[in-house]
Amino acid sequence: QVQLVQSGAEVNKPGASVKVSCKPSGYSFISYYIHWMRQAPGQGLEWMGIIKPNGDITTYAQRFQGRVAMTKDTSTSTVYMELSSLTSEDTAVYYCAREVPETYHFDYWGQGTLVTVSS
Amino acid sequence: QSALTQPASVSGSPGQSITISCTGTSSDVGTYNYVSWYQQHPGKAPKLMIYDVNKRPSGVSIRFSGSKSDNTASLTISGLQAEDEADYYCNSFTRRYTYVFGTGTKVTVL
Numbered sequence: 001q002v003q004l005v006q007s008g009a010e011v012n013k014p015g016a017s018v019k020v021s022c023k024p025s026g027y028s029f030i031s032y033y034i035h036w037m038r039q040a041p042g043q044g045l046e047w048m049g050i051i052k053p054n055g056d057i058t059t060y061a062q063r064f065q066g067r068v069a070m071t072k073d074t075s076t077s078t079v080y081m082e083l084s085s086l087t088s089e090d091t092a093v094y095y096c097a098r099e100v101p102e103t104y105h106f107d108y109w110g111q112g113t114l115v116t117v118s119s
Numbered sequence: 120q121s122a123l124t125q126p127a128s129v130s131g132s133p134g135q136s137i138t139i140s141c142t143g144t145s146s147d148v149g150t151y152n153y154v155s156w157y158q159q160h161p162g163k164a165p166k167l168m169i170y171d172v173n174k175r176p177s178g179v180s181i182r183f184s185g186s187k188s189d190n191t192a193s194l195t196i197s198g199l200q201a202e203d204e205a206d207y208y209c210n211s212f213t214r215r216y217t218y219v220f221g222t223g224t225k226v227t228v229l
Contacts, residue, residue, distance in 0.1 A: 035218070037220075044122065044208060044220060044221070044222055044223040045157070045159075045165065045208050045210075045220040045223070046220060047210070047217065047218040047219060047220055050218075059216055059217060061120070061217055062120065062215075062217075095164060095165070097165075103170070104151075104153035104155070104170075104171075104212045104218075105153070105155035105167060105170035105171070105210070106155070106157075106165075106167060106210075107167050107170075107176065109164040109165055109166075110164065111164055112164055
């Protein structure tokens with residue numbers, strides 16, 4: 001069955017970077033898009049960006065431009081989201097989610113990764 | 120890109136129907152039929168309930184339905200059940216080839 005398994009919770013200092021992984025299984029990793037979203041404590045969902053593994057195409061939300069990078073490692077079938085220059089406002093649960101190409105919705109989600117930014 | 124506007128909370132008694140609105144602009148909801156809805160229980164990942172405005176994925180109850188008029192999409196839950204108590208988020212594709220979520224609605228079953 002389709003699963004997206006994310007890396008574990010992290011605590012990072014302000015100014016540092018965090019790299020969260022998302023490992024899909026149960027389908028051909030290269031053929032589907034991966035989106036990243038986040039949810040601050042007690043807040044709503046926020047879309048961060050998309051990576052299309054077949055072609056390495058990325059699109060990021062404007063507010064994260066220059067601070068986020070979404071990449072893939074084909075050898076391990078893993079997708080990554082790296083966010084730099086962290087502040088306390090980046091404390092959130094980060095989710096990856098799958099999109100069947102050109103369907104414009106997210107059918108499977110990872111379990112979420114809590115990133116805490118604290119000195 | 121501003122978040123789509125949803126009511127903060129909606130409530131209803133078991134068996135009743137409720138509707139959650141999701142208001143965007145001509146740059147997103149008004150132009151594209153790529154509106155989806157997600158249900159999120161506390162501490163859990165969101166779950167897809169509706170896509171392409173009014174389509175239900177396999178396994179989602181027929182009590183959930185969607186519609187759209189101009190810049191506003193809606194999710195209706197009929198025959199409200201205790202298990203429907205959760206947060207609900209709409210999402211839309213946008214003209215900038217990005218996506219935007221709604222502000223979220225907490226559904227309470229009285």
